[in-house]
Amino acid sequence: MPRLEADDGLRHRPPKDARLLPLGAPGARRVTPPRLVLKVDVDTLSGTVDGVPRLLDLFAREGVRATFLFSLGPDTTGRAVKRVFRKGFVKKVLRASPAASYGLRTMLYGTLLPAPDIGKRPAAASRMREALAAGHECGLHAWDHVDWHDRLPRMPRGEVLATVARAAARFEELLGARPLVAGAPGWTANALSVEAYEAAGIRVSSDTRGGRPFHPARPDGSPSPIVEVPSTLPTLDELLAEDRFGRDADAREATTGHLLSLVAASAGSAVHSIHTEIEGGRALHALFARQLAAWKEAGIRFPTLREAAEEALAAGSLPCRRLALVTIPNRATPVARQEG
Template identity: 40%
Template sequence: MPLLTLKIDADTYRGTREGVPNLVRLLTKYQARATFLFSLGPDHTGWALKQVFRPGFFSKVSRTSVVEHYGLKTLMYGVLLPAPDIGKTCASYMQAVQTAGFECGIHTWDHRVWQDHVRQRDAAWTQATMQRAFDRFKHVFGVAPRTHGAAGWQMNPFAFEQLETFNIAYSSDGRAMLTDAGDLADPAAGPHRLSVNGKTLQCIQLPTTLPTLDELLGRSFNGTELDASNIAAHILKLTAEPRDHVFTLHAELEGQKLAPIFEQLLQGWRAQGYDLVSMEDYYQQVKNQTLPTLPLTWAELPGRSGEMIMQPINNSTCGS
């Protein structure tokens, strides 16, 4: 049975308080497993206004209503309103996910700061920021994290090395390259290890292999614009041929306004014969396999602005 790994990013205060509980209920209804990755520090979502200067930002905003999905108040955090500390104020919401039996891991400390700046930061800043998230996770959950998923698929070499220090066994920090239609550009894309600064890291990377809803909404394919009425069918076409996949969803989107679309996907994936699993489940299946060792690579994806960690195509060497 092919595995479809559900990786849930909780980026914001509102998403953690409202979207996360909604997703727990929905996943429980369909007996689906998933991994929730939490932002554990302040919510500076309002600082995203600086992205207006990035190529591709306006096209994305025109396709997806940022205000509708995130809420005006969230877009003011760190600008006109104080940034709420998610880990302090939402600890009970996070613990409820753990109690419900779902895997929990680290997304980041401050989503906005990490996504915008980590690529240019040095070792000291990177290690200190990740240590804050690690310590907060242990405080909230009472155990050390086993997994991680980078905010905005943004990392640097020091961050990957820090995952080794934390003994993170498996992580989902990057993407698999997609075609304009959302298909995998490399059919062999999937679990791998990274070579960073000449060293093969032990942490197994489980890259996202499907486009996200916000990357597809409002775009046209074969003359048809994707909206709430047909986007689930489009994604289900991408998963019609059985193979393991990782799908990233967001507590702010699929946990709120886009929940009906996510429910259609859950129903469709069940009908296609997928086992809906957590990152840990996927890791247990692949951990003893001989996986490729790949270089740290950056590239852009259709529907999303800026470069992100990308699994390279046909550029691997076998590693242990």
Template identity: 40%
Template structure:
């Protein structure tokens, strides 16, 4: 059974610490992945203001976020401007490319996109995408071949703006099959490759899922002869859940995935 592995890299710490660890682990297992990098300011700590929303607070408590992500991630960019990820950690991105992994754009400003995309006009969307492309191109020497929006925050305007850019494909949604988006009767020439499987934070703490049975629950969701795409995060599987993900790769190999 074949599967696609997507690695979202949201933060400075995830880039600096999680990505190199994942690259070493994937190399040991002979696995290649698509890494989607956030390359602008790391202001992820500003999500703390969402604690006022019961749904977000519940997620933070269920996933034990302070242990999962670390307090430096949870407060970064709140009291002072967050660091520019691509400028300071371009060497990590280049090393990932040199390992043979695909390099894609996640965001210029992950927090800014996730919190503000719904209010962006076409120019703002385009500027954000172009800044990310320009930064990744300067780092790797070539334009990113693909993109994946943070938090699956996407709409018709985003799809249209991406259609004007040189992405071979995008991965901006959930679903079960590859498709070409249609906006106001116009087919966008870039396929969407949806994520088909739940992420760690979506499974853990629900329906009696814990770290003890997480891998088995997730592996049972893979389907033969269907599209299987899993998203992991450098801040989770590359750090707090590193050993758990290592066991997942071994168990997946034993199951022929």
């Protein structure tokens, strides 16, 4: 499995001259406001019912639009227990990961407890509709989050196509329109998932880590019309896996300025993936609220994924790139990244 090193842009060190200056401050070099897409991954039933409204309230107070990506089928979180045996997973959970906020019941779904069907729970469906009604962009995350994350590389073509089609149909049933945006669980994607997205009518995806927007390649190597807008910033749980950020409460506060400097140094819109189970969870929500307030004060604008894709298309033609699975620092499982 290839591993990305520091110069691949995923160790998240800003340039030495990156400035933590508010928009318009003396000495600030950037003319256009920095832009940050908040991509909200909703993995579980508890994240949908409890985490979504917590984030909706915060975004309403701050006047921020985000892109919510929903898991729509069974919550089989308990089956992810096998990841305990993967290097780095235990440390990640102890510091901050979605699993750290799940609670015992969620951690047993799909094993000792039946897997609830998220989209069929009235409270969960209501939260999805509330996000849409509040003006946020909404799209697909998964049918079964754990199953996709763990099995996609081995799924036959027909199953990949059927899984995405099923999720898209449930999305339309709940929200009244076909989804146009999507983002894969754990950035687990390949050429077959690109084909399945295209068949389902997805126009913009955020399935990969690092780099500029591009058109992902279909299985035959031809370019898909889908615009892939990669996640460019480290997630909060990845940062907290590092001692310099995760050792105590004071160190955690340093993540705010670090992420701000990365956004300021970005060409085009940066993309930050957050989770309803982490930033929308009780333990770390206050930290995220302080981060968001600081980013707003610094003059950051918050486009949606589709707006970021439109910005990329307006800047010129995009390359076609194949997807490859690679390992990155502070993440226990491989993620998709564009080749080349």
